[in-house]
Amino acid sequence: MTDQSPQAQVESITKAFEQDFGRFASFSDDPSALSSLGLDAALAEQRAVTELRTRYLGKKSDLAAAKKLIGRVAPEERAGFGQLVQATQDKLETMLDQVELSLRNYIEAERTARESIDVTMPGRRPRTGHRHPITLLRERLEDVFVALGYAIEDDREIETDFYNFDALNIPENHPARAWQDTFYTVDGFALRSQTSTVQIHAMQRRGVPVRMIAPGRVFRRDTPDPTHNPMFFQVEGLCVDRGITMAHLKGTVAEFLRRMFGPDTVTRFRPSYFPFTEPSAEFDFSCFKCKGSGCRICKNSGWIELGGSGMVHPNVLRAVGVDPQEYSGFAFGLGIDRMCALMYELDDIRLLFENDVRFLEKFE
Numbered sequence: 612m613t614d615q616s617p618q619a620q621v622e623s624i625t626k627a628f629e630q631d632f633g634r635f636a637s638f639s640d641d642p643s644a645l646s647s648l649g650l651d652a653a654l655a656e657q658r659a660v661t662e663l664r665t666r667y668l669g670k671k672s673d674l675a676a677a678k679k680l681i682g683r684v685a686p687e688e689r690a691g692f693g694q695l696v697q698a699t700q701d702k703l704e705t706m707l708d709q710v711e712l713s714l715r716n717y718i719e720a721e722r723t724a725r726e727s728i729d730v731t732m733p734g735r736r737p738r739t740g741h742r743h744p745i746t747l748l749r750e751r752l753e754d755v756f757v758a759l760g761y762a763i764e765d766d767r768e769i770e771t772d773f774y775n776f777d778a779l780n781i782p783e784n785h786p787a788r789a790w791q792d793t794f795y796t797v798d799g800f801a802l803r804s805q806t807s808t809v810q811i812h813a814m815q816r817r818g819v820p821v822r823m824i825a826p827g828r829v830f831r832r833d834t835p836d837p838t839h840n841p842m843f844f845q846v847e848g849l850c851v852d853r854g855i856t857m858a859h860l861k862g863t864v865a866e867f868l869r870r871m872f873g874p875d876t877v878t879r880f881r882p883s884y885f886p887f888t889e890p891s892a893e894f895d896f897s898c899f900k901c902k903g904s905g906c907r908i909c910k911n912s913g914w915i916e917l918g919g920s921g922m923v924h925p926n927v928l929r930a931v932g933v934d935p936q937e938y939s940g941f942a943f944g945l946g947i948d949r950m951c952a953l954m955y956e957l958d959d960i961r962l963l964f965e966n967d968v969r970f971l972e973k974f975e
């Protein structure tokens with residue numbers, strides 16, 4: 612460029628600009644060129660025009676450099692060259708201004724159109740969620756026991772050996788530790804394998820007499836299959852007072868099952884063994900589906916096995932400083948997931964934890 616005359620330099624600036632400006636020219640001449648553009652493309656073109664203005668009219672542009680030559684051209688050419696530079700600048704500015712104005716008007720109109728609301732269009736209804744079937748069942752259980760005068764207790768899911776085993780009369784090397792095998796941390800903590808741990812915390816905190824249920828998560832080292840999951844929900848009940856007998860236990864469990872499954876529900880107890888109760892019993896109830904005549908749910912027995920129970924072992928009372936000569940109590944526990952699977956006739960308990968929305972939606 613330096614070997615050109617100043618006039619020729621300005622002319623080649625104009626030429627280069629006209630070439631670069633070409634694709635924008637139609638925006639100010641022809642309104643339909645804009646209408647086919649769309650908002651996003653128009654915004655991009657607006658930025659491109661701003662860049663073009665900087666490139667041709669900015670402080671570092673060739674035209675700005677040409678302006679500095681005005682003082683150096685021969686005095687007789689100076690006025691003519693000055694006018695040429697000014698006229699070129701005016702021309703470029705006018706062309707850019709026009710195209711910018713067209714783009715700005717178009718963008719504004721497009722935005723207004725986009726933001727206007729058509730009140731006749733059907734709305735998009737937000738999908739409301741609902742509680743998980745386990746939560747719904749847990750709340751029903753809680754309602755029954757609150758009505759019977761029980762407090763709801765909640766406690767930690769990670770425990771020391773004392774709360775998970777020792778205080779529940781399961782000393783080290785006791786075989787019950789094997790079927791309650793759970794997950795351990797490297798520093799000796801265990802994920803609780805039963806909600807019975809809450810009994811111990813509650814008696815330590817509240818003292819006796821106490822009436823409480825503890826619904827919550829428990830953990831076992833089980834391989835998931837249709838009836839097992841390494842994490843599941845239990846509810847534990849405890850009643851300790853002076854003069855509590857097995858009759859109170861049977862009456863409470865029977866009343867609970869009547870309130871859950873209807874007034875005709877029959878309960879039966881079978882002798883069993885648990886380390887933390889003595890005597891111990893498992894309890895079954897008459898099948899809510901076939902009323903005892905036999906069906907798929909009760910495996911044709913007419914009875915559904917639900918949970919374990921018993922009189923609190925004196926060692927458990929001693930572990931929390933309660934005198935078993937003065938106080939006695941009963942405890943019971945059952946699996947909420949298992950109960951949920953029974954009530955909704957689920958073939959696979961894992962459905963409750965896979966969080967498939969198509970399944971969960973059925974419990975609305």
Ligand SMILES: [Zn+2]
Pocket residue numbers: 898899900901902903904905906907908909910911913914
């Ligand atoms: Zn049945």
